[in-house]
Amino acid sequence: MSVTDPSSQGLRAWLLTDTPTSRRHAKLAAIYQAWLSFKGNHMAMFGLGILLFLVVIAAFAPILAPQDPFIQDLGERLLPPGSEGYILGSDSLGRDILSRLLYGSRITLYIVTLVAIIAPLAGLFVGTVAGYVGGWADVVLMRITDIFLAFPRLVLALAFVAALGAGIENAVLAISLTAWPPYARIARAETLTIRGSDYIHAIRLQGAGPMRIITKHIWPLCISSLVVRVTLDMAGIILAAAGLGFLGLGAQPPSPEWGAMISEGRKFILDHWWVATMPGLAIFTVSLAFNLLGDGLRDVLDPKEGKS
Amino acid sequence: MTNLLDVENLWVKFPTRNGVFDAVRGVSFSLGQERLGIVGESGSGKSMTGRAILRLIRSPGMVTADRMDLEGVDLLSRTEKQMRDVRGKQISMIMQDPKFSLNPVMRVGKQISEAYRLHNKVSKAEAKRKSLEMLEAVAIRDPERVYEMFPHEVSGGMGQRIMIAMMLIPDPKIMIADEPTSALDVSVQTQVLEIMDKLVKDRGMGLIFISHDLNLVSAFCDRVLIMYAGRVVETLAADKLHEAQHPYTQGLLNSLPRLDAPIDRLQVLQRDPAWSEAPSVNT
Amino acid sequence: MSEILIENLNVWFGEHEERVDAVKGANLAVPKGGSFGLVGESGSGKSTILRAMMGLAPTWSGKIEVMGQPVGHERSRDFYRKVQMVFQDPYASLHPRHSVDQVLSETLSLHGFKDIDTRISKLLDDVGLGPAFRFRYPHQLSGGQRQRVAIARALASEPEILLLDEPTSALDVSVQAEILNLLTDLRAEHGLTYLMVSHNLAVVGHICSDIAVMQLGEIVETLGVEDMRAMRTEHPYTKHLLESSLLGLERS
Numbered sequence: 001m002s003v004t005d006p007s008s009q010g011l012r013a014w015l016l017t018d019t020p021t022s023r024r025h026a027k028l029a030a031i032y033q034a035w036l037s038f039k040g041n042h043m044a045m046f047g048l049g050i051l052l053f054l055v056v057i058a059a060f061a062p063i064l065a066p067q068d069p070f071i072q073d074l075g076e077r078l079l080p081p082g083s084e085g086y087i088l089g090s091d092s093l094g095r096d097i098l099s100r101l102l103y104g105s106r107i108t109l110y111i112v113t114l115v116a117i118i119a120p121l122a123g124l125f126v127g128t129v130a131g132y133v134g135g136w137a138d139v140v141l142m143r144i145t146d147i148f149l150a151f152p153r154l155v156l157a158l159a160f161v162a163a164l165g166a167g168i169e170n171a172v173l174a175i176s177l178t179a180w181p182p183y184a185r186i187a188r189a190e191t192l193t194i195r196g197s198d199y200i201h202a203i204r205l206q207g208a209g210p211m212r213i214i215t216k217h218i219w220p221l222c223i224s225s226l227v228v229r230v231t232l233d234m235a236g237i238i239l240a241a242a243g244l245g246f247l248g249l250g251a252q253p254p255s256p257e258w259g260a261m262i263s264e265g266r267k268f269i270l271d272h273w274w275v276a277t278m279p280g281l282a283i284f285t286v287s288l289a290f291n292l293l294g295d296g297l298r299d300v301l302d303p304k305e306g307k308s
Numbered sequence: 309m310t311n312l313l314d315v316e317n318l319w320v321k322f323p324t325r326n327g328v329f330d331a332v333r334g335v336s337f338s339l340g341q342e343r344l345g346i347v348g349e350s351g352s353g354k355s356m357t358g359r360a361i362l363r364l365i366r367s368p369g370m371v372t373a374d375r376m377d378l379e380g381v382d383l384l385s386r387t388e389k390q391m392r393d394v395r396g397k398q399i400s401m402i403m404q405d406p407k408f409s410l411n412p413v414m415r416v417g418k419q420i421s422e423a424y425r426l427h428n429k430v431s432k433a434e435a436k437r438k439s440l441e442m443l444e445a446v447a448i449r450d451p452e453r454v455y456e457m458f459p460h461e462v463s464g465g466m467g468q469r470i471m472i473a474m475m476l477i478p479d480p481k482i483m484i485a486d487e488p489t490s491a492l493d494v495s496v497q498t499q500v501l502e503i504m505d506k507l508v509k510d511r512g513m514g515l516i517f518i519s520h521d522l523n524l525v526s527a528f529c530d531r532v533l534i535m536y537a538g539r540v541v542e543t544l545a546a547d548k549l550h551e552a553q554h555p556y557t558q559g560l561l562n563s564l565p566r567l568d569a570p571i572d573r574l575q576v577l578q579r580d581p582a583w584s585e586a587p588s589v590n591t
Numbered sequence: 592m593s594e595i596l597i598e599n600l601n602v603w604f605g606e607h608e609e610r611v612d613a614v615k616g617a618n619l620a621v622p623k624g625g626s627f628g629l630v631g632e633s634g635s636g637k638s639t640i641l642r643a644m645m646g647l648a649p650t651w652s653g654k655i656e657v658m659g660q661p662v663g664h665e666r667s668r669d670f671y672r673k674v675q676m677v678f679q680d681p682y683a684s685l686h687p688r689h690s691v692d693q694v695l696s697e698t699l700s701l702h703g704f705k706d707i708d709t710r711i712s713k714l715l716d717d718v719g720l721g722p723a724f725r726f727r728y729p730h731q732l733s734g735g736q737r738q739r740v741a742i743a744r745a746l747a748s749e750p751e752i753l754l755l756d757e758p759t760s761a762l763d764v765s766v767q768a769e770i771l772n773l774l775t776d777l778r779a780e781h782g783l784t785y786l787m788v789s790h791n792l793a794v795v796g797h798i799c800s801d802i803a804v805m806q807l808g809e810i811v812e813t814l815g816v817e818d819m820r821a822m823r824t825e826h827p828y829t830k831h832l833l834e835s836s837l838l839g840l841e842r843s
Binding site: 571 | 797
């Protein structure tokens with residue numbers, strides 16, 4: 001940002017102002033200032049960078065991949081990294097590992113996005129209603145939460161496979177159903193604290209009903225802790241999906257899901273380490289990125305709000 | 309006789325997104341064996357001044373001064389390790405709410421003994437004896453019983469007296485009290501102030517009493533500094549408060565509602581920007 | 592006929608052995624347009640009476656009548672339109688994520704008003720904030736400004752009665768004077784009835800014409816402000832409170 005450029009100075013000042021002049025202005029200014037706080041955290045920016053990179057390669061996989069991820073070439077099987085045309089090596093069926101990783105990023109992104117939307121939203125709804133309404137609704141909802149919390153993820157996935165057949169959607173379902181309870185607990189704890197605040201009393205004293213209070217007053221305050229928790233959970237979710245793929249319960253062959261790739265590479269790990277290690281590194285990198293992002297978001301969103 | 313504390317041209321600055329914010333701007337004063345009151349509203353810099361003396365302001369806050377001496381020995385250049393020796397042992401601080409300054413999971417007696425043993429190598433039994441003695445000195449009638457209590461079991465006034473015991477047990481030379489009675493009921497305030505007064509006098513200590521309550525400070529202290537926007541705007545002997553010259557002090561006094569002087573509309577302080585421009589008054 | 596009438600009010604928390612009586616047998620009456628103060632130290636039950644009136648106290652018995660209508664355990668929309676409350680802590684009474692505009696428009700639409708824009712401008716003017724404050728968030732406001740917003744919110748429904756819970760205790764002295772003047776002006780302009788709680792006798796003496804002194808849940812004395820000023824009190828606790836308050840007045 002150049003100090004001598006008058007137009008950028010004007011826009012920056014407009015966004016940093018203390019006296020917004022319209023609803024839109026106030027919202028944009030708030031977002032900009034939050035972004036500035038976030039930008040200052042280098043680790044978080046690094047994490048964000050990696051994730052943006054993931055999105056880009058998922059989007060442009062067909063253009064970026066040097067080879068088709070599905071075509072087998074048994075004459076070129078188990079080539080080491082650095083071989084001609086196979087930068088990261090080839091697997092046991094002669095498929096290029098790099099191309100499979102690139103296409104596999106789409107699957108990873110798909111799983112992560114679905115779970116990241118379903119689990120926290122379900123948890124938010126259950127937790128805030130339980131926390132605000134209290135009484136028997138609280139008891140019933142929290143016991144349901146406890147039941148889901150007790151389900152071992154893999155057993156549930158096995159049950160789904162037995163009932164519905166193996167596949168990526170069922171894996172996502174299994175993961176979401178076991179991932180939402182902690183969010184319900186967080187949302188409920190936050191709601192219990194917020195419920196006693198004067199500003200909630202004040203809006204009740206204007207005649208507001210519970211639905212309005214929950215959606216417009218409580219949800220905005222719970223969102224930040226849920227967002228932080230989701231990003232920190234991402235690593236676990238990716239690993240869970242990889243684990244299911246490893247067991248053959250998630251994405252089915254020849255799908256280039258990273259966990260399934262590790263499973264296929266297991267047999268060759270001693271002499272042809274790259275077949276399992278390359279997808280493992282990919283999983284590690286993305287998990288690390290989410291952790292860093294989550295840490296940074298926590299620093300930004302976890303308020304030390306209070307007296308000015 | 310050297311003063312207990314000499315402060316000259318103290319500045320406390322905080323870098324923010326919009327530039328540097330000056331919380332304290334060129335404050336100077338000396339403290340002898342007396343009770344000095346620092347009065348100001350929120351944002352005046354009074355609490356920051358207290359914390360700066362104890363070097364409690366962490367980066368990115370910056371503290372500079374031409375001089376900040378404890379009995380003639382410089383405070384500013386001391387290392388953190390040396391400051392730990394000063395804090396509690398030579399200068400101690402009492403804060404507003406004992407709910408937040410006492411450890412909630414430790415019995416109060418243990419906290420006092422711990423404070424003592426931090427600065428004196430004595431046995432646990434000896435520390436306990438000293439603590440009980442101190443609890444009696446702050447007019448707690450049943451020290452043995454209170455020794456075993458947890459902070460949430462004592463009332464506000466008693467909690468604050470326990471804090472005073474804890475802060476005075478290492479026998480410091482100076483006590484800084486930051487709004488010590490603001491969280492207390494009016495009738496309890498008197499009692500706590502009387503105890504503080506007696507102990508400070510008996511031990512020949514210096515007291516810095518920070519508050520927003522001008523009347524309280526003037527009744528309790530010997531001298532008063534009035535702060536506004538990081539500067540000292542006036543300094544007075546406490547019993548000469550009604551002879552205040554500066555319009556800010558007069559405005560503060562006149563804007564208070566008075567039981568004995570009913571008025572239809574309270575006088576509202578008109579802030580003059582010149583007050584924050586003028587340099588700090590020295591004492 | 593009293594605007595506010597309370598007879599034999601008891602408020603308690605918990606049951607049986609764990610029961611704590613916050614208010615015991617309270618009686619008070621406030622005429623229309625009047626201004627009544629409740630004073631006492633912490634734990635005296637003064638704020639609890641206000642909360643019981645607003646329906647924020649769980650268990651109570653006795654009679655509460657507002658503008659001649661008895662008040663039960665539920666509150667109607669109409670009640671909330673006529674009776675509003677200003678809370679003590681300006682740092683806690685505004686939603687941290689809602690701008691001033693959102694707070695006021697939500698309140699106005701909950702009460703069924705249509706001309707929201709004009710009303711918001713007028714409310715902000717009435718409380719001495721200009722249009723510049725309309726889109727700010729609470730963290731961009733000072734304590735005094737936040738309290739003005741809280742008062743604007745209370746006035747949005749055009750109430751008849753304002754319950755004030757220590758409205759200036761968390762504010763600086765100079766800001767307190769502004770808010771007290773604002774409250775005096777608003778009461779004159781809109782013909783409001785005030786029931787105010789405070790631990791500060793000077794503040795109560797400035798705003799209120801009649802005062803009830805509370806100790807440990809009971810009203811020990813009710814007196815007029817002139818009697819209080821002249822120290823013509825009957826109960827020893829009242830005298831004790833007055834003496835403690837007068838400590839620290841400038842020596843002359």
